[in-house]
Amino acid sequence: MPPNVNSTTCAQCQDLDASYNSEDFKLEAIQVLGDAIRVPTESYDDNGAVGEDSRWDTFAELHRVLEATFPRVYESLNVTKVNTYGLVFHWQGSTTANALSLGRSSRQSKSGNTDPYSGYYDGTWIWGRGSCDDKSDLIQQLLAVDSLLQQGFSPARTLVLAYGFDEESKGTEGAGHLAQYLEETYGCDSFALLLDEGGGYKDMGGIVFATPSTSEKGYLDLKITLSTPGGHSSLPPSHTSIGLLSRFITAVEDNPHQASLSRTGTPFAMTQCLAAYNPVYPEELRELARKAVMDDAALNMLQERLLASYPMYKAMLGTTQAVDLVEGGVKVNALPERASAVVNHRIAEHSSLGELQQHLIDLLTPVAAKYDLALVAFGSNVTSGGSGQVTLSDFLGSALEPSPVTPTEYGPWAILQGSIKAAFESSPTRNSSKVVVTPSLSTDTRFYWNLTKHIFRFSPSFETDMYNGLHTVNEGKSFRADSLNEGVRFYTKFILNVDESDLL
Known part of the structure; x- marks a missing residue:
C-alpha cells in the first residue's frame, strides 16, 4: 500500500502542513478572523473598572463568537474567565514538566475612533480594525490548537493560552488580573517559557530576519x-x-x-x-x-x-x-x-x-x-x-523598570529559533528561503515577569502583511490572508517542538 493511502489497520494522521496549505483551510481561517473583527472590541485610556464601565461589555459578544467558532477547544480545554473578560485556556499535559504559555498581548481588543469592523476579504486582504494588532495572533493560536485537537494530539507538557483585553490602555484590567491568577494557580517561575506578540519577519538585502524580542525598555x-x-x-x-x-x-x-x-x-x-x-x-x-x-x-x-x-x-x-x-x-x-x-x-x-x-x-x-x-x-x-x-x-x-533580559545561550531560545526556521523554511510559499533569527527590543509583558525568565515576543508575519501604520487613525486596518495560514503553521510547530523537547 502506498504511503498516501490510509490503512484501516495502521491509521496515519493527516499532514498538518498540507491541511494548512489547502484552500478550504485558508477560507476557514479568513472567515474566523473576519467574524472576530466584526465584534467592535475597543479599550480606552479612561476606561473604568470591569463591572463599572459598560464599554467593556462588548467583549462578552467576542467570547460568544470564539465559543461558537471553536467548540472543540472549549470542550477539550479548561477555560477560565478572569476579571470577566480575560480568557485562560488550560490544556493539561500528561507529565509534570513546566508549562508553556502563549498569548496575553495576542489581545482581544483594539482601541480606535473609526469604523469599519467589516472583516471583509477582498481576495488578498482581510479588512477591519484589530486585524493586525492583534486579533490575527489570537485566531492563529486558537486555530493551531483546534487543528492539533482534531488530529488527536495530547500534550505531554501543559499548555496555557492567556488573553487580556486592555493592553492598549493600561493593561491592569486584563493582563494585570491574568498575571495574578496565573501566579496563584501555577506559582512563580512555573513556566518553561512564554511567547507573546512582538517582532516579526524583515527582509534585509534578500535575507529574511526574524526578530523576536528578548527584552523591553x-x-x-x-x-x-x-x-x-x-x-x-x-x-x-x-x-x-x-x-x-x-x-x-x-x-x-x-x-x-x-x-x-x-x-x-x-x-x-x-x-x-x-x-x-x-x-x-x-x-x-x-x-x-x-x-x-x-x-x-x-x-x-x-x-x-x-x-x-x-x-x-x-x-x-x-x-x-x-x-x-x-x-x-x-x-x-x-x-x-x-x-x-x-x-x-x-x-x-x-x-x-x-x-x-x-x-x-x-x-x-x-x-x-x-x-x-x-x-x-x-x-x-x-x-x-x-x-x-x-x-x-x-x-x-505607569512607571516601569526595564525588563529582565531573556537568556539566549541555551534551551528555550534554541527551541524558538528552531521552530521559526522550521516553519519558515519548510513553507511552500517561501520558496525554500532561509531565515536568520536575531534578538531585538520590544514592550508589553511587564505583568508576566514573575512567571518565567524565558519571555519571547514574536508574531510570525512581515510588516508588509499589515496595511496601514500602527498607532495611527486607521491602525491595524487589514491583514494579508496568506500570512494568516503561515502563522498557524508556526504556532503548530512551536507547540509540538516545545512539547517534545528535552532542552527545557
Whole structure:
C-alpha cells in the first residue's frame, strides 16, 4: 500500500502542513478572523473598572463568537474567565514538566475612533480594525490548537493560552488580573517559557530576519506641573505658568540621554547578527562589529557609526523622550494658575527608573531655582521658592523598570529559533528561503515577569502583511490572508517542538 493511502489497520494522521496549505483551510481561517473583527472590541485610556464601565461589555459578544467558532477547544480545554473578560485556556499535559504559555498581548481588543469592523476579504486582504494588532495572533493560536485537537494530539507538557483585553490602555484590567491568577494557580517561575506578540519577519538585502524580542525598555510618563498665582492678564508677571512650563520643556529637550552600546545588551547581539548575515551590511561596519567583540576602541567607533548611519539606533541605545501632551489656561484675560505637560520616556535596557528620575531632578532643579519655584519631585520636596511650584510626577502611575533580559545561550531560545526556521523554511510559499533569527527590543509583558525568565515576543508575519501604520487613525486596518495560514503553521510547530523537547 502506498504511503498516501490510509490503512484501516495502521491509521496515519493527516499532514498538518498540507491541511494548512489547502484552500478550504485558508477560507476557514479568513472567515474566523473576519467574524472576530466584526465584534467592535475597543479599550480606552479612561476606561473604568470591569463591572463599572459598560464599554467593556462588548467583549462578552467576542467570547460568544470564539465559543461558537471553536467548540472543540472549549470542550477539550479548561477555560477560565478572569476579571470577566480575560480568557485562560488550560490544556493539561500528561507529565509534570513546566508549562508553556502563549498569548496575553495576542489581545482581544483594539482601541480606535473609526469604523469599519467589516472583516471583509477582498481576495488578498482581510479588512477591519484589530486585524493586525492583534486579533490575527489570537485566531492563529486558537486555530493551531483546534487543528492539533482534531488530529488527536495530547500534550505531554501543559499548555496555557492567556488573553487580556486592555493592553492598549493600561493593561491592569486584563493582563494585570491574568498575571495574578496565573501566579496563584501555577506559582512563580512555573513556566518553561512564554511567547507573546512582538517582532516579526524583515527582509534585509534578500535575507529574511526574524526578530523576536528578548527584552523591553522601561517606561515613565513624566508629568511636569506648574502652579503659580492667578490674576488679570492686564497685570502679568514676567512669566506665566505656561511660559515657565516652556522653560522646563526646553531644558528636557535640550538635554537628550546619551546612547550606550554595551556588549551585554540586546542591541549589540542584534548588531552582531546583522553584521554576520546581512549581505548588504556596510563592510566597514561589518569589520567594526567583528573587532568590537573584544576591542573597546572598535566598540566606541561602532557605536558612533551606527548612530550616524541608522536613526533607529538612537532609540535602541538610549532612553528616549517625547513631549506628547500639554495643557494650561482657561481664559484669555485670566492668568493661568496651572499648566502641565507630559513627557513620554522609554528607558534604555542598561538604565533604570531611578537613574532617569535622578537625571530629571538634577536637570530641572537649576531651572526651578532660577525662577524662584519650589520643586517637588516624585513625592519629595527638593527646593523651596516663593513664586510658585513645579511638580514632577508619574502620570497615571505607569512607571516601569526595564525588563529582565531573556537568556539566549541555551534551551528555550534554541527551541524558538528552531521552530521559526522550521516553519519558515519548510513553507511552500517561501520558496525554500532561509531565515536568520536575531534578538531585538520590544514592550508589553511587564505583568508576566514573575512567571518565567524565558519571555519571547514574536508574531510570525512581515510588516508588509499589515496595511496601514500602527498607532495611527486607521491602525491595524487589514491583514494579508496568506500570512494568516503561515502563522498557524508556526504556532503548530512551536507547540509540538516545545512539547517534545528535552532542552527545557
